[in-house]
Amino acid sequence: MKKAKITAYVDAALFNELDELSVRRRIPRTQIIEAALASFLSPDSAEQNEAAIVRRLDRLTRSLERLERDQEITTEALALFVRFWLTTTPPLPDDTYSAAKAKGKERYSGFVRTLSRRLSTSTTLQRELSHNTEANPNK
Incomplete structure (x- = not known):
């Protein structure tokens, strides 16, 4: 196949990369440029x-x-x-409401701490359940 000559100017850094690739792969610069142009012009590429x-x-x-x-x-x-x-x-009697409210705040604080700890260590209930199911297939 007859080849046509092209003269083009490229950035010096790009030329150096082309030269280094040519030496590293032991192939002519022309072959690299032909492959790059074919890839760029190929409609299949897009x-x-x-x-x-x-x-x-x-x-x-x-x-x-x-x-x-x-x-x-x-x-x-x-x-x-x-x-x-x-x-x-069931609703709480009035005389135990204050104690239940305090206990509720305490439990909620514990819940938030536990949730924060589990989320920070990536220990989720779903992982726990799947691990337990894998460990005990009869369950």
Whole structure:
């Protein structure tokens, strides 16, 4: 195949990178430039990039949909628990209200400390449950 000569000016740093790559790979600079031009001018390159981006966006969309579903399940479970707890817990007598309120504050503080500790160490109930299930498959 007959080749045409091209004269082009490039930045000195780019030329040095081209020269170093040519020496390192032991191939002529012309071959590197031809491959780079072919890749740049190839219509498939743009289509491949677009397809890769579309695949990534699809994967992100599915991931966000799973997160949204999981969050909806969690919110519904919490709401059902609170409703059940509120309907089954009898009201406190007036004479024990102050002591119960103080105990409630104490328990809530303990809950917040435990939650903070578990979140900071990445120890989640879901991981605990899956670990226990793996350790005891009969459960």
